[in-house]
Amino acid sequence: MKRNLIITLLILLVLTCFGAGGLLFFQQQQKEKEAERAKEQSLVMKKKQESEKAAEVEKEAQAEAGISKKVDKNQKTAYLTIDDGPTKYFKQIIEALKKLNVKATFFFVGNNIKDEYKADIKQAVQDGNSIGMHSMSHDANKLYKQSQFIPEMEQESKLLSDIVGKKVGLIRAPYGSTYLNNDQVQKAKADKFRLLDWNIDSNDWKHKGKPQDTVSFVSQELDGFHKISPVILVHETKDTLDAIPALVKAIRAKGFVLEPYFEDNDFHLNFKKDPDL
Template identity: 45%
Template sequence: MRKSRKAQTAKNIKSSKFKWLIAIVLATLVLTVGGLALTSNLFTNNASSKELLVLKAEAVSIQHWKVPPKQQSISSAPEKPPGPASGKKVVYLTFDDGPSTHLKQFLEVLEKEKAPASFFFIGNELKNADKETYQRMINSGFVIGLHSYTHNAKKLYRKKDPTFIHEMSRERDDFEKLSGIRTNLIRAPYGSTYLTDKQIKETKQNGFRLVDWNIDSNDWRYGSGNTERIYQNVLSQVNAYEGSNEPLVILFHEHKNTLDALPKVIKMLRDKGYVFQAYHENETLHQNFKKDPNL
């Protein structure tokens, strides 16, 4: 009987301890879950009022940082208007009717010779080059100008609704979209001689700067194998300016014969003491057939 009571007592004690253990575990769970919920609630309340605003602001800032700003168009016009180097014999090399398939070869020759130049592109030919090439030209000190879309004199200079200003404006906008370069420098196909007084006025009103030339290489006249004719033609005209120190603006075209003649022409000019400059849209030298100091 005593044994039975002792056993029952031990059993009760064991059961009591087990219940207490369960109670403690349950209490711990309740406190832990409650604490987590309370902590979460406190963090959420706190973050919503302060930290979340900061985090949101940072997120917006990061988002703006990831989105590249709108790229400003490149301009080849120096902040300080350039002009013929003082006390120097200056020559401006200019090339029309590009971009041609020979453009990169022209650039390689000119870069090798350290002779910057200006190129006048036709709108319908812009597909012959790409944005990287155009920006390379600007970065290397070359200047890009406009030469109309069609190069068609019957459209550009006709009496009724001439397309000169329209084509130059259209090409300026389209070239900027294509290349990221904004240029106001233009050359009239066949020269400004064909422009009426009204068109000259409109040229100025539209912010264009026009340049002609005073030496014509006539390279467009010569077929394959006539490289020497181009050289001799330029040489004879350069000799006519000997002793005048007048800046020379030479007209070339992006032809293979011209490319082949170019190194020899550059050497001749350098031997005669000329330095090479690129003609810019804010150039102080005004070289045009109209003899207009404001054109």
Template identity: 40%
Template sequence: MNVSQDTYAEKRKGNKKRFFILLLILLIPIFFTGFFVGKSFSAPKKPIEPEVIEDVEAPLVQEEQKPKEEEQSKEETSAVEKPTGKVVYLTFDDGPSKLTDEFLNVLQEHDVKATFFMQGKNLKKEYLQESVKRAVKERHYIGAHSMTHDFKKLYKENQFVPEMRETLELIRDITGESPQLVRPPYGSAPGLKNEQIRQQLVDAEIKVWDWTIDSQDWKLKDNPNQIIENIKLGTKDEKEIVLMHEKTQTLAALPEVIKFYKEQGYQFAIYDESDHFVLNFLNDIRL
């Protein structure tokens, strides 16, 4: 009896040992499989970072693009379109004056641009300088018409170029623009017959414009109809430059002058420094 009981006990111990070994063999693969599977499930956490960075950088890219778009739109706005076909240049001398804003109102109402030749003695008057700034803001051109408008000082005392330089500097100081076009008081003939003065203009890179039509408005007080008639009779070519002044009678005539040129199929243009053409009574191609 004792021998059989010992044998039975040993068998039981052997069975238990084999059971635990078998269980261990089965559990080892399960343990390693779970370990690697767990690591594979935790891996997707890292790709989240690029998405966060992308969200932060996106507005910065948009902000950097904005100034370029604004600069491009400014360039397009400031660019002067070259006219084609029949073209008329309306020009006004002797400003700025108390009438400048009224001239600008009429031009704005009819969507027309013009070229102004202003005197330095008037540009110095601070109460008129806002009108000058407005003219440039509304894309009109401002050139110089001397400081004094005095024939003796300009032509006999050889002060034409110094006065024009001073006037151009005043325009620059007021408006920020740097024009290079001037209109000689009383015209380049006889004023600029002096070769020395013309050479001074060439050296200073200053351009000169006279006119093709003289409205004679300065001597037609209270007679705007005659101004209109003079302009109509003088209009013969496909390119016309009309001389007018900042006068009450001219202001009254201006709407009809604009209407006439529109009916005749003319485009309205302003002086363009990048597309200069010779317009002086002396036919000096350097000017």
């Protein structure tokens, strides 16, 4: 009887131990689960924070892009166009511009294109400058009275295209497009030529030997340009070479960025006021 009681007590003790152990085990498991859940939750939170942060960064980037787009839209572009070359100053002018990280637009007289200039012309185009035709002869009589404008431009286009290895269709009409008759305008369009006149004549020929006067003159003229891009006309001379550092500085000081003018530019400027020319 006593023995039975002892056995029963022992069994109860063992059961109690198991029970307590089980409870402890259960509690431990609960704790682990909770810890895991907490960990998961913190991971979720972290992920959420990360994605929020990423969204914020994205938003900032977009805002910045928006601002830079705005800057682009409001960016004032000026075009420096240099006529009547190539001359012995061509390479030096290119080098002077390169030092200032400026690309310009050169309008060549076909009859001036000696073989010795061809490699420099090709290099200038490869460096990002733009080139165009300024007729073979620069002779107003031939071009406008003897109807040689289109034939001369076609001849020079072929000459320049062969030098640079791509079609050149940009034209600056000597003395301006004003002198073209309607037939010539239509033919220029049919040939897919683009005519670019100017809206700032630097009058550099009047300031011979005084490049600083040309710089001051252009600088004053720029004050009148708020909406339309200034297209500045200078000639390929020693004076222009000497004027370049001060001229570029003055143009930039007025808030303009200098760009080369390519024939696919959406901005058209011609004295005929023809949007398709």
